[in-house]
Amino acid sequence: MLLQGKAHKFGDDVNTDYIISGKYKFKTLDMRELAKHVMEDLDPDFYQKINAGDFIVAGRNFGCGSSREQAPLAIKYAGISAVLAKSFARIFFRNAINTGLPVVECDTDRIEPEDELVVDLSTGVITNKTKGLTIAAKPLPPVMIKILNDGGLVAHFRKYGGFKFD
Template sequence: MKIRGRAHVFGDDVDTDAIIPGPYLRTTDVYELASHCMAGIDEDFPKKVKEGDVIVAGENFGCGSSREQAPIAIKYCGIKAVIAESFARIFYRNAINIGLIPIVCKGITKHVKDGDVIEVDLENEKIIINDKITLNCETPKGIEREILEAGGLTNYIKKQQNLKKVASN
């Protein structure tokens, strides 16, 4: 699978409070959450995103509280993947569980600026920037990849239950 989109670049230690500030957590509507994505940093961020774009960030992306609304807001804003130099552990798992692709790429922020075109080759674990620079990356594997391919943990569980029903018939 390949992803191609424009980069939206953020720095180190982007916390979940910046991704979706507390006052916007009163809704369960994923598109309402998305309309406030990154409001702690850039109120206009959702207007800049086109479907399939990617976030590129530095170290410790998604630190802070464990709110799963943070990856939900990012995903439903139109972002296909978050590429960071490192992730907070809980954000990384929450992203996989809701079907947002987290990708680790050490040193990426030295090579990318806002608006650059990023292509991610998940199978070969490569990132190509503006069709010129190629970097190695780490993509989810094993069960994490299976969950992402199913569209998130809920869909993965449903798929597994259906497989069990078919096997028992």
């Protein structure tokens, strides 16, 4: 699975309330509406800056905080193709895969805002086209790629009637 887009960079410890503020996630369940407010506490113009396929790039512990699924869903509905970070809060990581949002663990130090990236989820190779370099990432297990390709865990279960590992 190849993904291509522009990097939008944030720091360490981006919690789920920064991803989608509590003032929104309790007012509506409409993910398209929530998507308009993704990351706005850290960058008020974020939604206007992104294009479909772009990436959120961050440091350590991305997605810490609550275990609500609105955070990865809002990112996905905003058109972000994946989140690349040095590490993820474990609940956020699982919620992201379950909702169909790719998450990639890698060293993000050599990625700058606006860099054009190509991410190969199957091999774990990130190509920074702007800088002409490659970055090794932790490849996702085949079952997670299959879940992502199916659109998330619920879609995967509907398709196969349970987990399909091969």
